[in-house]
Amino acid sequence: MESVQEVSQELSLAGEKQPEQLQQAAPQELKKGILKKLRGGFFLVLGYLLSPLCWWNDLLFNLPIAYFFGYMCSLLSPKLLLPCSIIGYWLSNIVGILLMQFGSADVFQNEAKERNLKKELLTGLVSSTVYTLVIMVLIQLKILDTPVLFSNG
Template sequence: MESVQKVDQELSIVENGTQQQSQQTNPGELKIDIFKKLRGGFFLVLGYLLSPLCWWNDLIFNLPIAYGFGYVCSLFSANLLVPCSIAGYWISNVIGIVMMQFGSQDIFQKEPKERNLKKEIFSGLISSTVYTLVIVALIQLKILDAPDLFSNG
């Protein structure tokens, strides 16, 4: 009989603790949490569209951004169009990966954690560079075909 009373007391303690926790969550925190998840979803989707993980994005997003960047650079020197277009393409991919990291942290992270922007940008640079090197290696090994952009013939 004593064990039944102890269990009953423990259950009432747990129920009281649960009620206190639910009362501590106010509507303002809920609104902030929903806003954070929406912002994270926006960054995650936009980052995915800019990242190299999305196979169809280049024609719609990355190449126009890269060409625009190259065009602005070519206003200073005509020889900068192609190199700056390549740099603009690479930068748009890096920005996409970093945006995905920001968005996924907003969505999936339960407790607020201090962000290290330098570390996240460095991680984005490394992953985009590895992706670029893999593509260049696949082209050099003739596994992927690349258009002949620079042929004079």
């Protein structure tokens, strides 16, 4: 009988403390939500700057990153500069798309959902590959002109 009374007293005390705990937890949850939105916004902007959706980003972001990647690979073999620069450019676009996906999930989703990393990576890989293939086709059809860097003469 005493244990039943103890349990009922503990429950009543827990009921009294609960609103106080909720009041303390609310600002922490709000702070977490704001930090999550800020982090998501940062990733969204950074991803946009690296992605193929931003038309002016190549000169300022992607090409220097691609050249640096190619340069680092050319330290192993000088013939790797151009192929690794192309791979670096492609990878910077993939990273941009993935950062946009992660950032937009933080900014626009109110509920915490499980992320499917495989699906997000596959989506980023496919979209960047399609973008690269479209650019290559446009260059082959002479719709886009290539810089002198790629000439054979």
